[in-house]
Amino acid sequence: METVLGRYRNLIILVGVLFLQVLGLAVQVKRTSDAESTRLIRVWAVGTITPLERGLIWGQTYSGNLWHNYFYLRGVRAENRQLKEQIDQLRLEQVRLNQDAEQAHRLQALLSFKERYISKTVAAQVIGSSGSDQSRSVYIDKGISDGIEQDMAVLTADGVVGKVLTVFPSTSLVLLINDQSSGVGAILEKSRLQGVLRGTPNGEVMLERVMSDEQVAPGETLLTSGGDQIFPKGLPLGRVAKVAGTDSGLFLNVKVKPAANLGRLEEVLVVLAKQEHQATAEGTGRVRTVDIMAQRLPSVPNKPAVSAGGAGIGVPGTAANDGAAKTPTVKPQSQTGVKPQTSAPSVRPKPVESDTTKPQGSISMTGVANKAATNPASGVTSAAPPKTVTAPGKPAISRPKTVTPATGTPASEDDSH
Amino acid sequence: MPITYTSGEQVEVYRFSVPVTVGVPLLALFLQAFVPLRFPFFSIFDLPLLVTIFFAMARRNPVSGLLTGALIGLIQDALTHRAIGLYGIAKTVVGFGASSMGAKLDAENAGARFLLTLGFYLLHSAVYFTVARGMVSLTLDWSWSRGVLAGLANAAVGVALYFVLDRCKQRT
Numbered sequence: 339m340e341t342v343l344g345r346y347r348n349l350i351i352l353v354g355v356l357f358l359q360v361l362g363l364a365v366q367v368k369r370t371s372d373a374e375s376t377r378l379i380r381v382w383a384v385g386t387i388t389p390l391e392r393g394l395i396w397g398q399t400y401s402g403n404l405w406h407n408y409f410y411l412r413g414v415r416a417e418n419r420q421l422k423e424q425i426d427q428l429r430l431e432q433v434r435l436n437q438d439a440e441q442a443h444r445l446q447a448l449l450s451f452k453e454r455y456i457s458k459t460v461a462a463q464v465i466g467s468s469g470s471d472q473s474r475s476v477y478i479d480k481g482i483s484d485g486i487e488q489d490m491a492v493l494t495a496d497g498v499v500g501k502v503l504t505v506f507p508s509t510s511l512v513l514l515i516n517d518q519s520s521g522v523g524a525i526l527e528k529s530r531l532q533g534v535l536r537g538t539p540n541g542e543v544m545l546e547r548v549m550s551d552e553q554v555a556p557g558e559t560l561l562t563s564g565g566d567q568i569f570p571k572g573l574p575l576g577r578v579a580k581v582a583g584t585d586s587g588l589f590l591n592v593k594v595k596p597a598a599n600l601g602r603l604e605e606v607l608v609v610l611a612k613q614e615h616q617a618t619a620e621g622t623g624r625v626r627t628v629d630i631m632a633q634r635l636p637s638v639p640n641k642p643a644v645s646a647g648g649a650g651i652g653v654p655g656t657a658a659n660d661g662a663a664k665t666p667t668v669k670p671q672s673q674t675g676v677k678p679q680t681s682a683p684s685v686r687p688k689p690v691e692s693d694t695t696k697p698q699g700s701i702s703m704t705g706v707a708n709k710a711a712t713n714p715a716s717g718v719t720s721a722a723p724p725k726t727v728t729a730p731g732k733p734a735i736s737r738p739k740t741v742t743p744a745t746g747t748p749a750s751e752d753d754s755h
Numbered sequence: 756m757p758i759t760y761t762s763g764e765q766v767e768v769y770r771f772s773v774p775v776t777v778g779v780p781l782l783a784l785f786l787q788a789f790v791p792l793r794f795p796f797f798s799i800f801d802l803p804l805l806v807t808i809f810f811a812m813a814r815r816n817p818v819s820g821l822l823t824g825a826l827i828g829l830i831q832d833a834l835t836h837r838a839i840g841l842y843g844i845a846k847t848v849v850g851f852g853a854s855s856m857g858a859k860l861d862a863e864n865a866g867a868r869f870l871l872t873l874g875f876y877l878l879h880s881a882v883y884f885t886v887a888r889g890m891v892s893l894t895l896d897w898s899w900s901r902g903v904l905a906g907l908a909n910a911a912v913g914v915a916l917y918f919v920l921d922r923c924k925q926r927t
Contacts, residue, residue: 359829360890
């Protein structure tokens with residue numbers, strides 16, 4: 339017996355070591371959350387390797403900053419000038435976008451739309467990877483001490499990177515979207531088709547669960563749908579690179595090129611907090627444009643005052659709005675004597691706290707404006723009396739009923755006040 | 756001393772200082788985790804595997820080889836988000852095999868090292884894929900062309916690495 343043990347000692351030890359590992363593996367596979375059972379080993383391994391990575395990254399960043407910020411300043415003056423010009427252009431663009439955003443905000447308020455948005459983020463440096471093609475994940479230099487928690491979304495300026503999988507005291511493991519165990523709720527920007535974005539064993543990213551009878555165009559942008567409760571809605575995921583049918587023929591094989599460069603990650607943002615926000619028109623804290631529009635616009639009379647051949651009652655200040663009731667694009671004239679804008683500007687002026695002197699937007703918002711004007715919460719009521727729009731030489735035209743976007747039904751006369 | 760099958764000369768058994776025994780595997784694990792961030796193509800190399808093969812072949816002790824492989828593999832597993840044991844099992848087998856081969860073959864010349872490293876890379880991949888598919892139900896794509904190409908690349912890097920690490924050897 340002793341001879342046999344001595345003779346096959348190496349083989350017996352090999353079998354024993356393999357058996358122990360297989361046993362450990364089986365225990366992990368059986369448990370649904372294997373992270374906890376092996377946490378100690380992971381903490382030791384990560385605690386051994388990541389300090390070296392952090393040190394090297396710190397040294398690299400420090401020397402890079404020293405060189406770029408103090409020595410290599412060639413072309414900075416020209417770049418500065420170029421950036422200033424760009425800032426001016428962006429300011430003008432921002433004014434226009436602010437107007438659009440406010441309009442969207444008001445519409446969302448009417449629809450009782452609940453939006454989720456990113457309220458707090460923390461920047462993190464990517465310090466290492468798993469070092470394996472079978473595990474597409476990276477380590478960042480922020481952990482529990484920085485408020486990082488499991489399942490937080492990780493982004494770059496270009497798009498979604500992944501989610502936090504495991505958190506350690508000062509580092510975290512981030513699962514990339516191209517790992518095969520990753521899944522992100524996705525929606526195509528134009529066609530609004532929804533699917534699940536998954537990684538493949540060879541590191542590609544595919545959009546799954548899109549029916550084969552749908553039309554998906556290469557180049558179309560893919561956004562987060564928000565359905566996974568991890569990634570806020572509307573973040574860029576990538577672009578459709580290739581579309582093909584599956585073997586079963588039921589679903590499409592949509593290959594996606596990720597928006598973020600997952601092969602060269604340096605700095606990322608971790609979304610610490612998302613807030614569910616009930617859109618309100620008062621959200622901006624300003625006097626709403628719609629309220630002021632409601633004051634200035636001719637409102638629907640209590641009783642239609644269309645006489646058979648006579649002229650209606652002219653209202654001062656509204657005579658110039660001949661076509662206001664006919665076409666939805668004519669700007670109403672301000673009661674404060676400011677010259678009305680007759681054509682839609684490419685860049686609108688920046689809104690001010692009290693925008694009573696501001697040229698107003700399109701009249702296509704009248705339905706919204708009238709409804710919003712009756713909102714008790716707004717504290718603003720329409721002061722415009724019932725009136726009709728008249729024009730010299732033309733019969734009086736009563737203002738047509740408008741349709742509220744929320745219900746799709748004609749607004750009642752009461753609603754218009 | 757065991758006799759080699761190839762040359763008939765006595766096979767040298769080497770030992771390593773503690774800093775080398777601990778530092779070289781840690782450095783390999785660190786580089787494996789860090790370098791692919793800057794150079795993504797680097798992920799085709801498996802430095803911990805090359806270090807396992809080197810130590811196993813130099814020590815020529817199967818128990819020492821399999822334990823070295825198991826330890827390096829388990830740490831490598833711990834850095835991934837997969838179950839711990841996949842690399843551990845694969846490197847245990849490779850460590851045992853390399854030390855057994857090292858005890859029987861003259862693995863000091865570049866040609867033998869190249870072929871042995873290529874063979875052990877393929878063995879490592881085969882064990883890893885078998886366990887990953889059979890036990891963890893991972894969906895892995897095996898491509899012969901990619902596997903052999905990666906094996907050749909690892910073997911080439913391994914030969915260069917072994918000559919550098921030869922300087923750390925101490926005769927028993």
